[in-house]
Amino acid sequence: MANKFLRFIKNKSNPSIDVMKQLAKIKKTQNRVDYSFSKGNAHVDIFFYLKPTEQSVEYKIKLSVDLRKQKVKAFVVEPDIFKNHKNDNLPHVYADRSLCLYYPTYNEFDYKDSWSKTLIPWISLWLYYYELWEMTGTWIGGGIHPGQVPQNINVSKG
Numbered sequence: 001m002a003n004k005f006l007r008f009i010k011n012k013s014n015p016s017i018d019v020m021k022q023l024a025k026i027k028k029t030q031n032r033v034d035y036s037f038s039k040g041n042a043h044v045d046i047f048f049y050l051k052p053t054e055q056s057v058e059y060k061i062k063l064s065v066d067l068r069k070q071k072v073k074a075f076v077v078e079p080d081i082f083k084n085h086k087n088d089n090l091p092h093v094y095a096d097r098s099l100c101l102y103y104p105t106y107n108e109f110d111y112k113d114s115w116s117k118t119l120i121p122w123i124s125l126w127l128y129y130y131e132l133w134e135m136t137g138t139w140i141g142g143g144i145h146p147g148q149v150p151q152n153i154n155v156s157k158g
Helices: 002-010 013-028 119-136
Strands: 035-040 043-050 057-067 072-078
Touching: 013 035, 013 043, 013 119, 057 119, 072 119
Parallel strands: none
Antiparallel strands: 035 043, 043 057, 057 072
């Protein structure tokens, strides 16, 4: 029984262990971190706070991790950024309100990449561009909005 447990712990492809490693890295870079497992331990929510500039408000962020699919989505929990004073549609978000941080087709992110070196800086940058968008009405962060077809990809059939 003990050998079976040790093999389970040493298994580097175990999604729960991968998330715990990611969580340990996040705790090294973020002051306040909390997490919860749910759905039969197949899902983890990781919460932390970001402030992209000294003048920025503090944002509560949630990384929603699907262990089975090995997918991570980022959400702004607080403040509610979907209710802006201009009533504009928020750019660079998906229908489920997760942040559009990279273009999946380009394989810019892999689940096993260090989230503290990829997702967290990308979220901070996204928040910075969000704040500029709030002031100017123009998204200057570049990228491809969800639902848009990249201009340099040929999508013609045949």
